[in-house]
Amino acid sequence: MNHKNGFNPLSRTSAHRRAMSRNMVTSLFRYERITTTKAKALEVRKAAEKLITRSKVDSVHNRRQASRFIADEIILAKLFTDIGPRMKDRKGGYTRILKLGFRQGDAADLVILELVDYKLDSSSKGAKKDDKAKKDDKSKKAEPKSKDKTAADKKAKTEKSKKAETESKPKAAQKPAEKPAAAETDKASE
Incomplete structure (x- = not known):
C-alpha cells in the first residue's frame, strides 16, 4: 500500500512549488534559520535533509546533484565546506522545527525551521x-x-x-519702545 508516501502540494502548481522549495532551502542554508508556515517547513525539511546527507561526502557527483537544487554557488560551497562537515557525526535529523504561534492575518501556524547546531x-x-x-x-x-x-x-x-540692529540705525530713526503690557493693564482695569 502507498499510504503516507506522497507530498503536500501546498495548493501550488508543480513549477511554483519546486521554485519555492529551492528558494527556501537556499535561504535555510544561507541564514541557518528561517520563519515559515508549518506545512512549508515540513516539505522544505525533506529536501534540506537529503542535501545535507549528500554534502557529508564532498565528491564531484554529490556537488553536481546538489547544484541541481541550489543555484547559488556561494551557498553550495557553504553547504559542502561548512554545513556538511559540521553534521558529519549525525546520522540524520539535521533540522528542527520550533512552533511560534499563529500568524495575525490568516491564523496560519508559524514555525522556525533551523539547523540543529544553530546557535x-x-x-x-x-x-x-x-x-x-x-x-x-x-x-x-x-x-x-x-x-x-x-x-x-x-x-x-x-x-x-x-x-546690532539698534547700533546700526541712526539715533534719530530709533523710536522708544512701546509698552504694550501697561496699555493692556489700563484697559483691563476699566
Missing part, C-alpha cells in the same frame, strides 16, 4: 544590547544639555542681532 550568539548580542543601552542613556542625558545649549545659543543670537 544564537547571545553573549555577543547581549553585549551589543548593553552597549546600545549605554549609548542611549548617554544620548538621553546629553539631549537636555544640548537642548538647553541650543536654546541659550538662540537667545544669545537674537539679543546680539537686536543689539
